[in-house]
Amino acid sequence: MIFLYKDPEARKALAAHQRMRELAFNAKGKMAVIKEILSEHPNDKILLFSESIDFVEQVSERFLIPVVTSKTPVKERKWILSAFKNNVIRIIAAGKVLDEGIDVASANIGIVISGTGQTRQFIQRLGRLLRPSDDKETAILYEIVTTGTSEVNVSSRRQI
Secondary structure (H helix, E strand, O other): OHHHOOOHHHHHHHHHHHHHHHHHHOOOHHHHHHHHHHHHOOOOOEEEEOOOHHHHHHHHHHHOOOEEOOOOOHHHHHHHHHHHHOOOOOEEEEOHHHOOOOOOOOOOEEEEOOOOOOHHHHHHHHHHHHOOOOOOOOOEEEEOOOOOOHHHHHHHHHHO
């Protein structure tokens, strides 16, 4: 479809597909589920992952959670990660920037708000929680998907 982008119908179809993904990834109902999960884990170290920077910023604003995205300045990002590691903060909302190369071993709860169909991304996010740490015994990964959308199928394929 990308190769046919010059075709007006192909552009419309691609725009509709992108809009559908945005609606599924950023469904308003996800906020209620996030609130419920956060309330069930008042003392845990939590990482929230989202494909959408806009949505992760909304989550950050709604729940007063520090956010780390590609737009976060390096100095601020380092401070947030250090504060998380040293138990100054216990929750971080993140875009794809925390998918790889970051050590947050003390995190024991993960919430995937949205993701791609890539198994690698899922494994990297799960790996953030499975790193050994003296102060955790278990780790839980939640994935929030919007029913009736392609997110359900993508989630199923990725977890196989």
